Amino acid sequence: YPQAFVDVVKAKFKGLRNVKIEVLDMRDIQKLGMGALEGVGKGSINDPRLLVIQYTGADKKDQPIALVGKGITFDTGGISLKQNTGMWAMKSDLSGAAAVAGTLYAAAQRGAAINLVGLMPLAENMPSQDAIRPGDVLETMKGVSIEIMSTDAEGRLILSDAVHYAQVEFKPRMLLNIATLTGSAARALSDEYAALITRDFELSTQMMGVGERSGEHVWPLPLHPNHFEQIKSPIADIKNSGAGNPGASIGAAVVGTFIDEDLPWVHLDIAGVDWLDSDIDVAPKGSQGWGVRFMDQLVREQVK
Numbered sequence: 001y002p003q004a005f006v007d008v009v010k011a012k013f014k015g016l017r018n019v020k021i022e023v024l025d026m027r028d029i030q031k032l033g034m035g036a037l038e039g040v041g042k043g044s045i046n047d048p049r050l051l052v053i054q055y056t057g058a059d060k061k062d063q064p065i066a067l068v069g070k071g072i073t074f075d076t077g078g079i080s081l082k083q084n085t086g087m088w089a090m091k092s093d094l095s096g097a098a099a100v101a102g103t104l105y106a107a108a109q110r111g112a113a114i115n116l117v118g119l120m121p122l123a124e125n126m127p128s129q130d131a132i133r134p135g136d137v138l139e140t141m142k143g144v145s146i147e148i149m150s151t152d153a154e155g156r157l158i159l160s161d162a163v164h165y166a167q168v169e170f171k172p173r174m175l176l177n178i179a180t181l182t183g184s185a186a187r188a189l190s191d192e193y194a195a196l197i198t199r200d201f202e203l204s205t206q207m208m209g210v211g212e213r214s215g216e217h218v219w220p221l222p223l224h225p226n227h228f229e230q231i232k233s234p235i236a237d238i239k240n241s242g243a244g245n246p247g248a249s250i251g252a253a254v255v256g257t258f259i260d261e262d263l264p265w266v267h268l269d270i271a272g273v274d275w276l277d278s279d280i281d282v283a284p285k286g287s288q289g290w291g292v293r294f295m296d297q298l299v300r301e302q303v304k
């Protein structure tokens with residue numbers, strides 16, 4: 001559950017230099033108006049959290065790179081309940097957040113000459129009398145309202161508040177978000193590639209190079225202006241799903257609504273690559289920590 005994730009990560013980082021850890025609890029989340037993060041966590045007896053780790057390895061005036069990882073500590077689907085088949089694997093729906101924590105840990109351990117901030121929105125998506133329902137409208141920190149079409153499209157909700165907070169609070173020079181977001185990405189790319197979505201194809205090709213060099217491969221999927229049109233809602237600003245076939249791109253468009261258009265932004269959908277059914281040369285079966293090598297390589301190449 002969210003606080004358990006926080007406790008494990010804080011213990012891991014204990015004693016590392018140039019690290020500052022902040023934990024936003026439910027009161028902070030409500031005070032900041034993070035209605036999307038709050039909403040996803042409302043169905044659980046375990047309150048949501050936003051875990052923020054700052055690593056300052058360069059001049060404090062240097063803009064950081066922001067890494068934002070989806071941390072659904074367990075995903076039942078909420079009121080839009082998943083089928084039981086395979087639901088046990090939803091303990092790994094925090095893989096994006098775990099990879100962000102791992103990347104910050106690697107950078108801090110080696111004393112990388114760069115500034116990083118890792119943001120991990122954490123929630124448990126459960127069905128209960130308090131849970132959000134399809135048809136509800138949530139107000140986000142940015143002020144953009146979201147109509148809930150499916151409570152099982154919850155990752156993009158918690159990311160929406162987290163990426164906005166990252167930009168307001170830390171003014172990064174680049175933002176990367178990583179999430180086990182859509183079955184669509186897994187169906188399109190299987191377990192060979194993570195889905196890569198950006199607004200800039202040149203940036204996509206650069207990220208493909210990072211994937212080649214890190215051994216964690218990515219492949220671009222499109223983000224068309226029409227995807228942003230498709231998510232418009234008749235009763236809110238946008239809707240969180242139910243906008244047609246290109247599910248991975250629609251998920252990215254929801255998150256992209258909360259990203260400054262001038263900010264270099266990388267969206268990684270790792271739904272097809274985070275879990276291994278059998279051992280590979282560099283990881284045992286189970287959750288393989290996909291994204292740590294990719295983001296660590298990106299960090300190394302971004303050191304000025």
